[in-house]
Amino acid sequence: MVDVIKNTQMHCTYGCKTSKAVQPNVAGKMISKAKRPLLIVGSQVLKDEELLKRTIEIAKKADLPVAATGHSISGMVDSGVNAKYINVHSLATYLCDPNWKGLDGEGQYDTVIMLGHIKYYVNQVLSGLKSFSNLKTISIERFYIQNATMSFGNITPEVHVEALDELIENL
Amino acid sequence: MSELTTGSFSIDDLENVQITINNIVGAIEKEAESSDVEMGPTVKPGVSSLRDWDHNVLDRYNAVYTPMCDQCCYCTFGPCDLSGNKEGACGIDLAGHNAREFMLRVITGAAAHSGHGRHLLHHLIGLYGKDHPLDVGATNIIAPNVQLVTGVQPKTLGDLDDVLSYVEEQITQLLAAVHMGQEGAAIDFESKALHGGMIDHVGMEISDIAQISCLEFPKADEEPPLADIGMGCIDSSKPTLIVIGHNVAAITDIIDYMDEKGLNETMELGGLCCTALDMTRYKAEDRTAPQAKIVGTLAKELKTIRSGIPDVIVVDEQCIRADVLEEASRLMIPVITTNDKVMYGLKDRSNDDIEDIIEDLTTGKEKGALMFDYEKLGELAPRLTIMMSEIRKQKGIKALPEEGDLKAIADTCVHCGACEVACPDSLPISEAFTRLSEGDLTKFEWIHDKCIACGRCEYACPKDIDVVDVIEKCSQSLISEEVGKVRAGRGPISDPEIREEGVNLVLGTTPGIVALVGCSNYPDGTKDLYTIADEMLRRNYIVVVSGCSAMDLGMYKNEDGLTLYEQYPSRFRSGGLMNTGSCVSNSHITGAVIKVAAIFAQKNISGNYEEIADYTLNRVGAVGVAWGAYSQKAASIGTGCNRLGVPVILGPHGSKYRRALISKPYEEDKWNVFDARDGSEMKIPAAPDYLLTTAETVEEMMPMLAKSCIRPSDNNMGRMIKLTHYIELTQKYLGVMPDDWHKFVRTETDLPLAKREDLLKILEAEHGWEIDWKRKKILSGPAMKSDVSAQPTNLKRLCKEA
Numbered sequence: 012m013v014d015v016i017k018n019t020q021m022h023c024t025y026g027c028k029t030s031k032a033v034q035p036n037v038a039g040k041m042i043s044k045a046k047r048p049l050l051i052v053g054s055q056v057l058k059d060e061e062l063l064k065r066t067i068e069i070a071k072k073a074d075l076p077v078a079a080t081g082h083s084i085s086g087m088v089d090s091g092v093n094a095k096y097i098n099v100h101s102l103a104t105y106l107c108d109p110n111w112k113g114l115d116g117e118g119q120y121d122t123v124i125m126l127g128h129i130k131y132y133v134n135q136v137l138s139g140l141k142s143f144s145n146l147k148t149i150s151i152e153r154f155y156i157q158n159a160t161m162s163f164g165n166i167t168p169e170v171h172v173e174a175l176d177e178l179i180e181n182l
Numbered sequence: 183m184s185e186l187t188t189g190s191f192s193i194d195d196l197e198n199v200q201i202t203i204n205n206i207v208g209a210i211e212k213e214a215e216s217s218d219v220e221m222g223p224t225v226k227p228g229v230s231s232l233r234d235w236d237h238n239v240l241d242r243y244n245a246v247y248t249p250m251c252d253q254c255c256y257c258t259f260g261p262c263d264l265s266g267n268k269e270g271a272c273g274i275d276l277a278g279h280n281a282r283e284f285m286l287r288v289i290t291g292a293a294a295h296s297g298h299g300r301h302l303l304h305h306l307i308g309l310y311g312k313d314h315p316l317d318v319g320a321t322n323i324i325a326p327n328v329q330l331v332t333g334v335q336p337k338t339l340g341d342l343d344d345v346l347s348y349v350e351e352q353i354t355q356l357l358a359a360v361h362m363g364q365e366g367a368a369i370d371f372e373s374k375a376l377h378g379g380m381i382d383h384v385g386m387e388i389s390d391i392a393q394i395s396c397l398e399f400p401k402a403d404e405e406p407p408l409a410d411i412g413m414g415c416i417d418s419s420k421p422t423l424i425v426i427g428h429n430v431a432a433i434t435d436i437i438d439y440m441d442e443k444g445l446n447e448t449m450e451l452g453g454l455c456c457t458a459l460d461m462t463r464y465k466a467e468d469r470t471a472p473q474a475k476i477v478g479t480l481a482k483e484l485k486t487i488r489s490g491i492p493d494v495i496v497v498d499e500q501c502i503r504a505d506v507l508e509e510a511s512r513l514m515i516p517v518i519t520t521n522d523k524v525m526y527g528l529k530d531r532s533n534d535d536i537e538d539i540i541e542d543l544t545t546g547k548e549k550g551a552l553m554f555d556y557e558k559l560g561e562l563a564p565r566l567t568i569m570m571s572e573i574r575k576q577k578g579i580k581a582l583p584e585e586g587d588l589k590a591i592a593d594t595c596v597h598c599g600a601c602e603v604a605c606p607d608s609l610p611i612s613e614a615f616t617r618l619s620e621g622d623l624t625k626f627e628w629i630h631d632k633c634i635a636c637g638r639c640e641y642a643c644p645k646d647i648d649v650v651d652v653i654e655k656c657s658q659s660l661i662s663e664e665v666g667k668v669r670a671g672r673g674p675i676s677d678p679e680i681r682e683e684g685v686n687l688v689l690g691t692t693p694g695i696v697a698l699v700g701c702s703n704y705p706d707g708t709k710d711l712y713t714i715a716d717e718m719l720r721r722n723y724i725v726v727v728s729g730c731s732a733m734d735l736g737m738y739k740n741e742d743g744l745t746l747y748e749q750y751p752s753r754f755r756s757g758g759l760m761n762t763g764s765c766v767s768n769s770h771i772t773g774a775v776i777k778v779a780a781i782f783a784q785k786n787i788s789g790n791y792e793e794i795a796d797y798t799l800n801r802v803g804a805v806g807v808a809w810g811a812y813s814q815k816a817a818s819i820g821t822g823c824n825r826l827g828v829p830v831i832l833g834p835h836g837s838k839y840r841r842a843l844i845s846k847p848y849e850e851d852k853w854n855v856f857d858a859r860d861g862s863e864m865k866i867p868a869a870p871d872y873l874l875t876t877a878e879t880v881e882e883m884m885p886m887l888a889k890s891c892i893r894p895s896d897n898n899m900g901r902m903i904k905l906t907h908y909i910e911l912t913q914k915y916l917g918v919m920p921d922d923w924h925k926f927v928r929t930e931t932d933l934p935l936a937k938r939e940d941l942l943k944i945l946e947a948e949h950g951w952e953i954d955w956k957r958k959k960i961l962s963g964p965a966m967k968s969d970v971s972a973q974p975t976n977l978k979r980l981c982k983e984a
Binding site for chain 2: 081101138141
């Protein structure tokens with residue numbers, strides 16, 4: 012089992028409530044159990060083929076709809092993934108609104124999973140969700156993201172790929 | 183007596199007595215009242231005067247908060263845990279607290295600009311007198327922001343003094359609301375933030391038109407001279423004086439002294455940040471190339487000091503690293519401060535003899551000096567630079583590590599990753615050290631352009647490696663080639679230019695104005711700015727730039743070795759690229775928007791803010807981009823644009839402002855306006871769908887720019903052009919069709935000509951629209967009717983039947 016919860020170092024502090032470090036197998040099971048999950052994929056997946064490959068695998072295996080932020084959609088065209096482009100700041104705004112019908116018109120989500128985002132940017136986005144929504148937010152980035160409900164710790168790119176593989180096994 | 187507004191007079195009967203009247207209370211207001219200028223309803227608005235307009239706008243564009251911290255530590259009741267939007271001990275909740283913090287950020291920026299303006303104005307009035315006329319080039323609207331907000335049409339430096347008093351009063355009133363136990367509602371903090379942003383543009387405008395009028399800066403110049411830019415443009419073999427900051431007042435005396443003594447070839451004068459831009463404007467009216475060189479932005483400050491190239495550093499105000507004195511003194515570089523906003527604990531030497539100061543600084547007895555006497559500074563700084571150059575050479579001051587030491591330094595790295603956790607951009611420093619150990623410098627060269635040289639990596643490093651020095655040493659060959667060109671700031675846009683282009687902008691046949699403004703905190707290096715400007719200029723957008731963005735844009739060249747400034751005209755027209763000038767010159771960008779309403783649409787602008795903001799939001803396709811925004815000033819500039827109806831996109835670091843204004847396009851009842859012809863309601867598209875937001879990457883932003891320029895009043899030709907760009911840019915950068923393009927189609931003539939048939943097929947097949955295929959005409963489907971004569975407005979009072 013890959014241990015991804017050792018390093019939860021922050022370069023500065025973020026108030027009273029910070030995320031709980033989570034192991035990949037637990038994260039995988041939680042994603043599988045979510046009733047209305049959404050995988051939110053950032054542009055950083057385009058910088059690493061291995062990461063993009065696993066992103067697509069996660070979306071397919073767990074049958075997750077994908078909100079493709081930044082220009083990440085360009086890496087998912089023709090991949091068979093149910094992905095739609097949306098700006099992540101707008102998306103976070105809608106995710107705080109119980110009246111939003113979601114990307115597919117079926118209603119609001121209960122769990123969002125973050126992967127492939129710029130560290131400081133996703134942390135700010137999740138801060139809004141932490142404070143102004145009841146969503147469960149699971150960060151499976153390679154950095155400890157303080158404002159998620161649960162997050163991997165700081166890990167190397169190689170360990171990140173191993174962790175994602177283990178997560179995929181547990182979906 | 184009653185005719186006097188300012189000046190001096192003598193009474194004959196009294197001997198040896200002169201009475202000077204500096205200011206007659208209310209004189210400028212009386213003069214405005216007596217003129218036949220029509221005044222709008224909000225002359226010199228107070229904090230609450232435009233509240234209804236703000237609430238109206240904020241109902242559509244919701245404040246979105248992403249707090250940095252979920253506590254409030256403002257008073258001794260706390261600290262309070264506000265997580266989950268809980269209330270603190272005083273009753274304020276997290277939304278209110280964040281709105282308050284954003285407002286504070288905005289008025290801090292406004293205070294920085296107007297404090298700068300106050301300093302400049304006092305200085306220039308001291309030199310030229312209150313009656314010195316304002317002259318900013320070919321315009322009848324000398325100060326569009328001042329006139330729009332206050333109703334005042336300033337003609338002299340003294341007139342600006344009166345307006346600045348209004349600005350200062352407003353900032354004080356806004357700051358008072360920050361105090362614990364005052365405002366509690368987030369939406370009213372938001373209204374106050376918008377007020378502060380508006381006030382900021384008045385303060386900026388005062389600062390810039392004062393210096394343009396007095397210091398022979400270009401005046402709405404369509405061909406301002408080109409200046410050198412880049413760390414490589416300094417000849418380090420010469421004595422080098424580096425100035426840093428935003429206020430050129432003190433530096434003009436240095437330039438004059440160097441001219442008088444013929445020192446321009448003997449020594450180098452370079453600058454960082456906006457003072458550098460303003461040095462290239464100083465005396466530019468003689469049209470000769472500026473002698474002063476622009477080293478770069480704030481992101482180059484630490485690198486420039488650490489390079490050891492400066493022999494003396496002079497700082498003024500704003501965007502100056504707080505550790506300049508500490509860093510410079512390590513390399514025996516004396517620092518002279520010239521402004522009471524930045525004094526670094528140095529002794530005030532304003533009344534001391536120059537020889538004594540030189541003695542103390544050359545011997546290292548003092549690390550620097552505070553100098554408010556600018557004439558003295560003019561002589562001191564160049565003389566000291568020449569002397570320090572020789573002394574520093576003799577002492578063999580060593581700055582960066584030797585090339586031979588790099589491997590040994592790299593080998594000390596334990597690859598703990600602390601530097602990468604600390605790095606604002608998570609740059610791969612650990613990997614770069616691994617490569618450096620193998621003798622490969624290229625990863626650090628790659629990092630050089632991405633690095634903002636903040637130095638956080640060094641504080642995090644357990645092995646005390648000076649990472650910034652390593653980055654710079656590894657990149658020295660790159661740095662030596664860092665030489666570009668930037669146009670000196672041209673100042674305002676002239677009335678003839680607005681007259682010619684206004685119609686194209688309002689009807690949409692010029693697809694829009696893209697203003698690239700702000701600082702150097704880019705998420706992925708400096709070249710992104712060039713990429714944005716190049717793409718939009720090729721598509722005939724008007725591109726306006728200022729400040730650090732204007733600098734970084736000049737660092738890149740095409741295959742023929744030309745920068746964008748050399749390829750595109752500096753004229754306000756389709757495909758024009760204009761550098762307005764320094765940070766305070768951002769006011770000319772909003773000024774141009776106001777002038778479009780005044781000159782093209784013949785709108786009264788005096789004290790008529792709501793109507794002009796409403797006009798802009800509905801008709802003028804302008805969007806601001808602050809890709810590297812870092813400062814409170816950037817927050818206030820953007821917020822001032824927002825209140826005027828101009829949306830602004832920030833880079834991802836902009837999320838750390840913790841507040842955005844984003845609409846919900848799915849709330850269909852929010853997307854209606856009145857038709858001013860009869861007061862009827864009309865549906866409009868959800869564009870702009872934000873007033874302030876962030877984009878993750880440049881690729882994402884490209885289509886956002888095109889979409890943000892769509893306005894309800896576009897005519898069919900204009901909408902077609904704007905939709906063409908929106909669709910093309912989405913396909914080019916995201917690889918897909920936008921999923922909302924059809925929402926902007928009112929009739930078949932709105933559709934891009936080259937793709938009309940294909941798009942009609944999609945409308946029929948995917949959206950169920952009825953198409954008459956013989957005439958290729960849309961029969962039903964659009965949510966909006968096409969009526970290019972409609973006069974969209976959010977203000978019921980402007981409707982004829984209201």
